Amino acid sequence: QTAAPASPGSSGSAPAGSAEGSAESGALEVFGAFATQIEEPWDGVIHAALEKEQQAGGVTYDFTDDIGYAGDMERVLGEIAAQEQPAVIFGDAFGNEEAVRRVAKDYPDIAFIFGSGGGPADPNLSVFDNWIHEPAYLAGMLAGGLTESDVLGVVGGFPVPEVNRITNAFIAGAQETNPEVEVKVTFINSWFDPAAAKEAALAQVDAGADVLYAERFGVIEAADERDLLTIGNMSDQQDLAPENVITSVTWNMTPTVEYVIDQVQAGSYTAQDLKDFSMVGKGGAALAPINMDATGGIPQELLDQVTAKEGAIRDGTFRVDITESAPPGSVIPPSE
Amino acid sequence: MRRGEIHALLGENGAGKTTLMRVVYGLTRPDSGEIVVAGRPVAIRSPKDAIAAGIGMVTQHFSLVRPMTVAENLALGRGSGMRLDLTLAAAAATEASQRLGMRVQPSARVDSLSIGQQQRVEIVKALARDCRVLILDEPTAVLVPQEVEGLFSALRKLAAQGLAIVFISHKLGEVLALTDRVTVLRGGRVEGSAVTAAVDERTLAELMVGRPVVGQERAPAVVGSATRDPLLEVDSLAANKANGLPALRGVSFRVHAREVLGVAGVSGNGQSELVEVLSGTRPLGGGLVKVAGVTLRGGSVPEVIRAGIGRIAEDRQASVVGDLSVAYNLVLERIDDFRKGGRLDEEAIQRNARSLIERFAIRATPQAPVRTLSGGNIQKVLLARVLAREPKVLIVSQPTRGLDVGATEYVRSELLAARERGAAVLLVSEDLDELLALSDRLIVMYEGKVVGALNAAGADRGQLGLLMAGRGSAGAAAEQSA
């Protein structure tokens, strides 16, 4: 609720984040500040993109993870800003929204790029989110077309907007290819706990589901065990069960990262909503290559339908609805 | 110690009897010295070594795992291989109990047994391991007279079989009756050793204490006290045991000012429950209790204390908070009297402690945690706590169990002094000598009823024994006068 601590010695020093500052040292300093450990898929995507950027050259990348939600974000972020003085800080603000905004305000010369449900804040806080509802819709189309029982299952962590909108998009996509389809949705109330996710998936299978959307770890394992089709999330997860994973709904932070770094290097950075860079149009979201070896194969007709829809999304002729309310445990097809 | 000898180890509380025997049994590490068994020095580092050397010990507070059966206790630390052979253990128990001449039930859980039976289990346990030396630490302190007789004959039998037995007791009469030789400890040193037949009670007592010992002086019973108003009236009292079965069935008696009423009986016949009801720790199952004319509702300690009852319970350890200081324990029953505004009046508490420590000759500082005190001093703390309030009625249970001669003498004199000051004293004890020495009148309890009442002066032990065993009747006159 108050200003972030600024270490006394640092306030007078030149902002390292300015374009000139980094030009001297040769590489732009980028920092990652993550609430969870980087093994968590969401922050893992951001981390992976930043690592890739470092390997490509041009930036140096360092990170701190597992900061948590219990009030440490403000201190840690403040220390990073004051002591490391990076040009850019990436991270996620969910659950730490105010803390991030307060620190960002205190260090106007550093670009803060944070995952957030709120808007950007001048002069330096930009926001992004994983807008992967479009590939989720396509995945739903596939699932709806492939199910034989007309029952699908989705297992998610918490009913937060990010998860709700991909779930709702998945349901909408499934309903497009299969008006009869029923979708079972279970939230396991945890970001991890793969054992719970697997059991939730098995409960859905017991209730008739035969294609599963794995928002969380654990679901693909259930599909593998019961030899059912499944759809991965966040990254391409086909290697986890090569015969069962049809495709994955993937998020890619590289477009966002590259755009921001270009701007900062050019000295033209401003606070903005980076939403578009996480969508299909700019390559920030995609359906992973469809696995033609998946058990039972995939009908060409269905493939064509999906490909056509993907094209429509790309050229803007089709917009996937964004619905952020939590879906119920069973979405039943509207009677008549 | 010789084969077939029963050897008494005597000494005041804290003389080191238990410590010495714990060293012999491997429970305490000696700083120096040597233990020789059958001519060979043995290194005893743990009870395992002692057992291997043929030493068995029955500790003061038994070493039995209470929630387990007798057979399981016997099997503990015995046998070989994986399997737990309880039938073998049961057979060993039966065999050893035959040697002892006393029955034990191998399948019974230890905590369902009486103290006397538990002691038998301890002895059987030692015998079943073929011990050649058997140490018994105050075995009679917890037994009723009949049980003591039984134990003695069993011990004589074992000695005849060639066992060497160490017998620790504070009761000089027992030592004289049972043992062949005596060793007296004082302050951790051997004060002397003698053939039992060559000494008498007085010499032993003086050897132990290091000074002459005097007996109790008791004022004669107040003539006609029975005609005065009684301080404690108990009418048709009923109460249940913890398991819901009746423990007291219509107990009636009165205790007057300046009177000690002794309650005799074999343990388990309702005396404990009687004491608990009168102490406020057990609900009244029926009947009437009046203190100085005021009727009690029962089942509440504060009510009982307010009515003017002072209580010395059988279980000393459960009456004090070991972690708290002597000073705090001395005010535990009336903490709220020692307040100054919102806070404890520490000064008054310390003052109270210092004066009581002096008056009752407690060997401790006010700050010492009570758990560091010896049994005798804990008993003095309890006496001080209760007597400081000058209660009208005193409920006392087994007041001298486990205490040495000096401490016993002291506690008894304090009880008599309370009587002199006009208190009514109800004394429950399993020690007949104590009952006869202190009481004006006696009642005998059997199966939750008062089966007899008699004047203590001139009471016949034989008759008492019969009454305690539930046979015979006595004292119609005394009963009426009560």
Added chain:
Amino acid sequence: MVIPVAVVITFAFTAVFVVAAGADPFDAFYRFLVAPLTSPVTLLEVLVSATPILFTGAAVAIAFRAGYYNIGAEGQLLAGAIAAAGLGMVVGALPSLVALPIMVAGGAMAGAAWALLPALLRVRSGIDEVVTTLLLNPVALLLVNALLNGPWRDPETGFPESAPIAASAELPQLVARSRVHLGLVLALAIIAVAWFIITRTSAGLKLRAVGSSPRAAAFAGLDVNGTLLRAALVSGAIAGMAGVSEVAGIQDRLTGGLSAGAGYTGIVVATLGGLTMPGVAAAGLLLGDLRVGAGSAARALDIPSQVGEIVQATLLLVTIAALAIISRRRSTQAGR
């Protein structure tokens, strides 16, 4: 005395991890333990970190002291947090001087209410409180989640957090440009009052008697069940205030992650402090120091955050071992 020795031993044990992670162990330890105490900014942050565990440590110590094993401080904290958020959203019209006492009282009552069922089951029916208090912790968290996913979801972000509490319901900061808030004073005041009550009043003497020997206490006429009940409820109330402190002092709203196990850490604080109030204060500050140190050491040394956890855990174990050895030596010396 204990702490320096424990530090040296911990150092020896954990140096291998620090070296494995590629850092200089001496530097690492300086940063873990000493560095947070060297600047005013981080020193204040130590106090911020210590605040919730000072509350829960005191709560647990009081209950344990009475012989009531309250393992449920976590759930009670969350109950207090719920109350604080609920009240904080409606007291906006009131001045702080009125609003804050309402918040604190409400949180304390909610914590006590969450502690009530196990306490009643214990004194009325002899049902073990360890099981009941422990199992109610996840239930409390589920209640928080149910509120945040349901009626209290922040309408603005849609994220499962409550709307912010009113400004007048926020605990004021104590030092300009730091996050130290009135909750710290409240925690220390409670520790002081608890110390006074336990050591200086008749109620405290009764509590100690009941805690160390319930049989003797009952024999002396003390109200054992009443004392247990009161201790359990006071413990719950103090843990509830920890929830108020975090909501009104740090988060300004109810969030699912606001505790980070402060209720469980309270057990460590209480036992490490020997169940005494000065001990609780010292242990709480030590753990606060470690938390701040671990957070910045990992980043400054560029080692994974888990190394910080390993060092913290080892230090804890070594300290408790050292305390055990010392108390044993003391008792054998006393015996001679």
Added chain:
Amino acid sequence: MIAFVFDILTATIRNATPLALGTIGETYAERSGVLNLGIEGTMYAGAFFGFATAFWTGSLELGLLAAVLVGLVAGGLMAFLTVTLGANQHVSGLGLTLLLIGVSEFGNRLAFGGGQSLRRIDPYPLVDPLELGGPFSQYALTYVTFLAFVPLAWWVLMRTRFGLAIRAVGEDPEAADAAGISVFRTRYAALMVGGVLMAVGGAFFTLAALGSFTLDIIAGRGWVVIALVIFGRWGIWRAVAGALLFSAVYSLQLRLRVTPGWQDVPFELLLALPYLVVIAALALSGRNVAYPGAYLKPYRRT
């Protein structure tokens, strides 16, 4: 309906497996007089090191062996702290949990680089030796747990000299010592055996149920076990019955949540059911739990 019941039964047995292993492990520890709050960490470390070993060696059996070793080390460490040093059991256990989770996560980071993609092995498959299907289709480890470990654990505890010694040192170490039992050695053994069972319970997740390791994989199940052991009053069968009860309600609520008609019930309430049912069962089953006599007390000869 029959199918529904069978599904729940199948899931109940499956989900109860790690809980059952944990409860018998914890029962051994507590019967010997030591509350082992290190269980959550021991299960976690068993899950991680079991997985990592299986991943590197390609052998599930070696993975299991690694979990066994982890259990021995964790139990031994707990014993060193609480038995040899006599340190406070609450803090020792909680500290051990923190330490083992930290070491496992550090190992995970070092070994697998903290990437977002998961490593997976081929886990133990479901088996159905009697070919009866339904509830009989279970992991081999589940079969072994319920048909071998549980009865064996009961037999060892109640019918062998070792078990008698464990119960005796937990009930009355002085008496056990006087009977010639080494209290230290017995407690070490009980804690190490218990640690093995806990760690194998953790490895069940990575080696059988999932074939992969992720953070927070135990997710508080160790704490549930602590409650279940007391719920079971330190009896093997009763503790396992507690695990089955918890698991049955857990499996039931997962199915209710995707049953049409139940969507109006907040799912958080259904998630809370297993905890509430255990509390209710305890409240109904009666009073006055008799803790092992030497619970939480270190032993020293005086």
